[in-house]
Amino acid sequence: MTLPIATLLATIALVTGVSLALPALTRPTTPFGVLVPHAYVADPEVIGQRRVYTRLVLLAALCAAAAGVPLVAAGRGAGFISGVGVVLGVADLALYVRAGRRVRAAKRDGGWQEGLRQRVAVDTTFRTDPVRVPWAWALPALVITLVTAGVGWWRYGSLSALPSFQGYGVDPAAPARALTPWAASEPVLIQTGITLLVPVVTLLVLRARPDLDAARPAGSARRYRVYLRGVARLTLAGAACLNLGLLVTSLQLWQLVPPSLVWRIATYVPLVALLVAWVVREIRVGHAGHRLPALPGEDTEDTGATQRDDDRHWFLGGTVYLNRHDTALLVPARIGATWTLNLGHPVTWAVLAALVLLGLLALTRVIDLPRRESLF
Template sequence: MTSSVYLDLVLVALLAAGFWAAPALARPTLPFGVRVPAARVAEPEIVRAHRRYARGVLVVGTLAFVLVAFASGGLRWEPAAAFAAPVLAAACCGLGYQAHRTVAAAKRSGDWYSGTRQAVATDTSLRTDPVRPQWIFLAPAAVLFAITAAIGAWHYGDLPATLPTPNGMTVDSALRGATTVGRAFATVTAQLLSIVLVALLGIALPRARPELDAAQPAASAARYRNYLGGVLRLLFGTAGCVAASLLVASLEVWEIVPATTGATVVSYLPLACAVVAWVAFAFRVGDAGHRLPAAEEDSGRVQRDDDRYWHLAGMVYANRGDPALLVHRRSGVAWTLNLGHPISWALLAALAVFAALAGFGVVELPSRGG
């Protein structure tokens, strides 16, 4: 098998492992995106939904792995992973949605919120004294970007008439295209875009609505602070890892370093380190920091049942009465737009216009091909 086949297999395995582990990282009171009282987290329906989901992901993940190995290694059909990955993701999402419906139905039939005291917790200090991004952690990414740009500018005049084509972090020396500024500096542009995106997230995330628990309002606020600080540091560090990987890919594109399997492995190492760091962080702190220690007696209240504002198994949030633009998603280390906010639709409209312009060729996007 070639190195690209092994990378495809690793991609499929990581994707399946991520879906398999996702429910374990979620808050216990949000199984499969359904809000339940803490006293109900061990209900038999929830336990069975977890087991069925885990078995389903293992089955479809194994099938996808075997099919990619056979198609890519045996039949030499290189696009196998490009088809298998989205199909695997769709299948796992379908399993998750089925589990969501099972838990939601059990919640309705059992009237799990009957007799509870529902409440919403707020902490104004997260607004008056927000978590401040430690921008120094973004410095390595900026330095690596400057180094890469300087090397590219220095060697641009000596570049050959054609250049290898980058495909992610893999550079295909057999697939070449005419040397242009856009092609020569495509990886440098990717570095800059990643830094800008991470910087924007560093500004936006501390302004998102904090995820607090009415049962332990003070403790959950402290946990969320620590969680958000860790997320921002990891984001900035990930930007540095991306910049390091793109530096290696740039050297391959400019043929300063041969585009070999060894170079490909080196280019993916920083990204692998970032993935390991994120996984370790997610397992240590949990979704929204719920695994972090914090001592506080239970207030006797439960978080308000707000399922009516969440759709697609807790992935989409729409609440016109909520002034927050960004809210923490119900699963994963991620935030989402409040589709009940008019600015969200303005942002989505801008993206749609950009996509349409790119589709009609008005805006030129980097090509993966020749």
């Protein structure tokens, strides 16, 4: 088996593994992004859709391998392999959304919410005594950035030209670029941005509205605190993984190691390790910490209420939220350790408008943005 074929199969296996884990990364009460009462988490329709989703995801993986392996063997490069991964990921997301629609239809037709008291749980201690940012976990990203900057400063005087920088990896086949301080320091500048931005994102996540269960408010609040601490640590560790991949790219950019497929794969190893850590942790503790061990009394906690049904505000399998009457800007998504912007909030549209304006200015050449084939 050649290295490109092995890379393709590894990409398909990674995307398929994450897709198969998605149903386990959600609360039992939000299968495929649909809110259901506790009494219906094991409904035959929910179980059946899990099975159908698993079979279709495996079938998609087999089709991707059957179509991709001959093309890679015929000489298709890394760009094609990345494209296969993206297409497979989009197809798996479509299957996830399909399953959610089936569950939502069963919930509507079966009247699962009829006769239930719908409530929203609130815990003000998340404001008065919030989960703190574990700043010590931000140090590895800072250290890696400083090491990269030191290597670049030491190497700069020995360079005469630079290969094409793609963010994660270099392209030795592209024309060489002129040596300038800006071009040589691009990886360090990106690392600096990551090191500064990720703690800010972590702080915003820790201050976002907590995801609590109206049926078990006390237990879900305690578990969510424990869950947030783990999310904060892994998020800051993610900055270190991103910076480590950029360090490996820098070694190729500054011609300390030769650009090759092996070194390109090496840049992704920290990211793959981070992704595996995220998935394993989410499966172990559960979304919002629902699988964490219960303290005495939490197993029997039951307010007799169910979470307020707000499925009409959620789209794409619980990943997109739009509610003009909700003042929250950042809310927990219904899949894994993810948060999403409320598209019904004016600030969200201001941010999106600024990004669109930036893109238009770049397309019309009013401003110049750094050009690269792909960040990854």
